[in-house]
Amino acid sequence: SLVSGKTISGTRADGKLSRWAECFLMKQMVLLVMSRRQPGAIPKSLSRIMSEVSVAICIECPECCRSLNLDDRLAGRKVRCPDCAAEFGVPEHRDEPDDDRIPTPNSDSRTLNVDRGRSGSAYSGSETDFGPPERVRVQPVGLIVDRDTYATNPGNLLVNPLLYWYCFPLVPSILLVGFVAPLIPAIMVHYSWLAVASLFGIAKAIYWGQVIDHFRCGCLCPAVVVSAEDELVAAYTDLSMGYSSFPAVRVLHQPLRRIAGGIPPRGTRLAAVALYTRSSDGPHWKTFSPLIVNCATTNPAKIARAMNSMSEEDWEPLLKAVKQHTPRSPSLIRLWRTGEWPAH
Template sequence: MEDNRGIVTLDSDTVASNPGSVRIMPFVLMRYMHKSVLLLIPLLVSLVFALKISLLWGGLFSVIFFVINYLYWRRKREHFAYGDSNGGIVVSENPKLIAVTTDLSKGFAGGSYPVVKIIPYKGKGLLNDRIGTVALYEGTSSCTPHWNDFFPVPVEYVNSNKAELKAVLRSYSEESWELLEARIKKIGQPYKEGLFKISTENSSW
């Protein structure tokens, strides 16, 4: 498990059961996440403004946009280094969708809150292919026993190294894949984007 000391953009009080430990490749990330490119534009414009027109105002805006870009990239790095890594399966090719499962339980209050999240997919995987993902979780109150939602992102959106992608897949047990497949069967077809609660004998929903 990675040491999460020094985390800036995430809640360092929570620890993922299977941290992503995925290395960010900037040009791969920019290919899939266009916001990263758009954020660079005002930084470059402000730098040119500082050099050509006004060092004071251009420098001020350069600092502001530098901080914004720094926090964005820091957030992405921490997401994939410390976020919760779960396996996903391509469940549809038209449209392209993947399904990922997790338990939204926070642990301290007990209970089990299994869900399947189906999200759009822009990668190269084909139907039934296994995909590595890393997710962050969202909750409105520290007192609730479970998170409200989670947001898995395919690791291939930030890393194209085949050996590293295979290492992520090896971090998932065969039992976790069987669990995902069983939960997918509980969702009606055709598959659509969304968060689906899975009710079982052991769930607390």
């Protein structure tokens, strides 16, 4: 026990605690807080000793900036610096709340709005005291694509396999037939045909893994329909790898007749998700492969989110290039070399 009758162990003749008693007292205080038996509650015996312990106030002289350790009993009084003899006041001590528990919100506290608004934030400034949080874009991790790079504006789209199969039927159909066809002779002739089915199964898994990574980890970029009859779409991006700027436009065929809503007319803005091909050397990517998001989903909210993630400044270079000339075949136009859209 720290207290025995009316005599405090470790006190000096003048009634103040010795250095050993102060250290022992601080140790007991730490153990009391760590035990968390009664957060904020201090035994009477311990509070009696604490009343006799002086706590140093650390303060700097406003004139010479010397650090001074003053007795807490000088709070609210004026003192004089021992170096520069400047007189200044010691601030009052503010008692901290002795209960370290998190307060429970009362009925008058404002609630959190969990409905996602047009801004894409889960917070509404009129319904919370905390204000909108900083928008942090989570970078998705791909299954097949290079994990050393990341998109500045990732697509984060879940692919509808049936819709993508309907838009690009050739490769998925070949892989499915190659996987299912060997199962018949494996059952009727010999089980060694399972090896062929396994190869096509692995190829099918890799293919769909690339499709999933394309729309999940690829970078969103602006696209526009340049020819509805030929199903040509032009997409714009910057092929830079972090050094300077290398704007480029990729013109390619897209299944416009198979997307929801019918064939969009010329000049219709679309959102595309692109993956990039690394070049052997140089400060920019070799090329990029955009696919419109309408081939992966028919959800209007997801398509609108992809469109709204791009500003008007992202569309200006593409629209300017489209006005200069109308391309008639798939190609990659490196705008940093030509400065304009070349004729075909």
